Amino acid sequence: MERADAARNRRAILRAAEELLASHEVSEVSMDRVAAAAGVGKGTVFHRFGNREGLMRALVESRVESLSTAISSGPPPLGPGAPPAARLTAFFDAVVELATRNVKVLAAFEQASTDRLSSPIYVAWHAHVTGLIASASPALDASLVAHLLLGSLHSDLMVRFLRTGETDRLAAALRSMVSTLLR
Amino acid sequence: MERADAARNRRAILRAAEELLASHEVSEVSMDRVAAAAGVGKGTVFHRFGNREGLMRALVESRVESLSTAISSGPPPLGPGAPPAARLTAFFDAVVELATRNVKVLAAFEQASTDRLSSPIYVAWHAHVTGLIASASPALDASLVAHLLLGSLHSDLMVRFLRTGETDRLAAALRSMVSTLLR
DNA sequence: TACTATATGGACCGACGGTCAAGTTGTCGA
DNA sequence: TCGACAACTTGACCGTCGGTCCATATAGTA
Numbered sequence: 001m002e003r004a005d006a007a008r009n010r011r012a013i014l015r016a017a018e019e020l021l022a023s024h025e026v027s028e029v030s031m032d033r034v035a036a037a038a039g040v041g042k043g044t045v046f047h048r049f050g051n052r053e054g055l056m057r058a059l060v061e062s063r064v065e066s067l068s069t070a071i072s073s074g075p076p077p078l079g080p081g082a083p084p085a086a087r088l089t090a091f092f093d094a095v096v097e098l099a100t101r102n103v104k105v106l107a108a109f110e111q112a113s114t115d116r117l118s119s120p121i122y123v124a125w126h127a128h129v130t131g132l133i134a135s136a137s138p139a140l141d142a143s144l145v146a147h148l149l150l151g152s153l154h155s156d157l158m159v160r161f162l163r164t165g166e167t168d169r170l171a172a173a174l175r176s177m178v179s180t181l182l183r
Numbered sequence: 184m185e186r187a188d189a190a191r192n193r194r195a196i197l198r199a200a201e202e203l204l205a206s207h208e209v210s211e212v213s214m215d216r217v218a219a220a221a222g223v224g225k226g227t228v229f230h231r232f233g234n235r236e237g238l239m240r241a242l243v244e245s246r247v248e249s250l251s252t253a254i255s256s257g258p259p260p261l262g263p264g265a266p267p268a269a270r271l272t273a274f275f276d277a278v279v280e281l282a283t284r285n286v287k288v289l290a291a292f293e294q295a296s297t298d299r300l301s302s303p304i305y306v307a308w309h310a311h312v313t314g315l316i317a318s319a320s321p322a323l324d325a326s327l328v329a330h331l332l333l334g335s336l337h338s339d340l341m342v343r344f345l346r347t348g349e350t351d352r353l354a355a356a357l358r359s360m361v362s363t364l365l366r
Numbered sequence: 367t368a369c370t371a372t373a374t375g376g377a378c379c380g381a382c383g384g385t386c387a388a389g390t391t392g393t394c395g396a
Numbered sequence: 397t398c399g400a401c402a403a404c405t406t407g408a409c410c411g412t413c414g415g416t417c418c419a420t421a422t423a424g425t426a
Contacts, residue, residue, distance in 0.1 A: 041406040144356040151334030224375030
C-alpha cells in the first residue's frame with residue numbers, strides 16, 4: 001500500500017503538472033518546475049513516477065479514464081450494443097473532443113514517450129478500433145487502417161487544427177472517412 | 184558563396200551524421216559525436232547547420248531530392264501526365280520505399296523538429312497529395328485526408344513495420360485505402 | 367604580397383533528466 | 397502507548413546535452 005503522505009504528494013504532483021502544462025509551453029515544464037510547483041522535492045517526483053514519461057503517462061491516463069469505461073461498459077453507441085460503424089463514429093467523436101481539451105497533456109506525453117505505440121492507452125484504443133473495423137468490413141487490413149485513423153490524434157495535427165479552431169472539421173472528416181471506408 | 188573548405192566540411196558532417204545514424208540509436212547521435220566523427224569542431228557543425236534540427240533537415244532533404252524532382256518533372260505515373268489516382272498510388276509506393284530505406288534519418292528529424300508539419304518537405308508532399316485527392320474526388324476534405332495518409336510515414340509506424348519486415352503490407356494497405364477513398 | 371571576409375575549434379554555459387545517501391515520518395504489532 | 401521498521405522525502409550532485417563565443421587561422425582576391 002501507498003502511505004497517506006505519498007498519496008497526497010502524488011495528487012499534488014499531478015495537479016501541479018496539469019496547471020503548468022495549461023499555462024506554459026510543453027518544453028518549459030521541466031521536472032524541477034513540476035516539483036517546485038507541487039511543493040515537493042525533485043526526488044519525490046521521480047520516486048512516484050519513475051521518470052518524465054511515467055509522469056506524463058499518469059497524466060494522460062487520468063484524463064482518459066472515463067472514456068475507457070464508457071467504451072467497455074457504458075451505454076451505446078460508445079459502449080457495446082450498437083453496430084460497429086456507429087460505435088466507430090461515436091468513438092472518434094469522443095476521442096477528438098477529449099484530445100481537443102487535452103492537447104498539451106497529449107503533446108507532453110508523446111514527446112516524453114520512447115514508444116507511444118506500446119503505451120497501454122494506445123494499445124487499447126488500437127485494439128478497439130481494429131475490432132470494430134474488422135467486424136464491419138473484413139476485407140480491410142483492419143489493424144493498419146486503425147493505425148492510420150488514430151494518427152489523426154497526433155498532437156501535431158491536433159495543435160494545428162486547434163489553433164485555427166477547426167477541430168469540428170477534423171471530427172467531420174474522420175466521420176466521413178470511416179463511413180466511406182466501411183461501405 | 185561558400186568557401187571551398189566550408190563546402191568540404193559540410194559534406195564531411197553530413198556523411199558522418201549518416202554513418203552514425205546507421206550504426207547507432209538516434210538518441211546516441213549527439214552533435215558532439217557528429218562533430219568528432221566528421222573530424223571537425225563542434226562550433227563548425229552549428230555554424231554550418233544552425234542547430235540540430237537544421238542538420239537533420241539537411242540530411243532528410245539530401246535523401247529526398249531525387250523523389251522531389253521525379254514528382255515535379257519526371258515521367259508518369261510519378262510525374263505529371265497520369266490520372267490522379269495512379270499518381271497517388273505511385274507516390275505512396277515511392278515514398279514508403281524511401282522511408283523504409285531511411286527510417287533512422289526520418290526519426291532523427293522528427294524528434295529534433297519543433298514543427299514537422301511546417302517543414303518544406305512535408306508542406307510540399309502535403310500540397311501534392313491534397314491536389315491529387317481534390318481533383319480525383321472533390322467531395323472529400325482533401326487537405327485533411329492528405330494529412331491522414333501522410334501520417335503513415337511517421338517514424339513510429341515505419342519502425343514498427345520495418346522491424347517485422349511488413350513494409351509491403353503498409354504499402355498495400357495504403358494503395359487499397361487510396362483506391363477506396365477515391366472511388 | 368597584403369588584406370579581409372569567412373571559417374574554425376573547443377572551452378564554456380545553463381538547463382535538463384536522473385541518482386542517491388542521509389535524514390524524516392507514517393504505520394502497526396506488541 | 398510506544399518503539400521499530402519500512403516507506404518516504406530531500407536537494408546536492410552527476411553526466412550529458414544543445415548551443416554560444418571569440419581568439420585564431422585560412423581561402424580568395426586585387
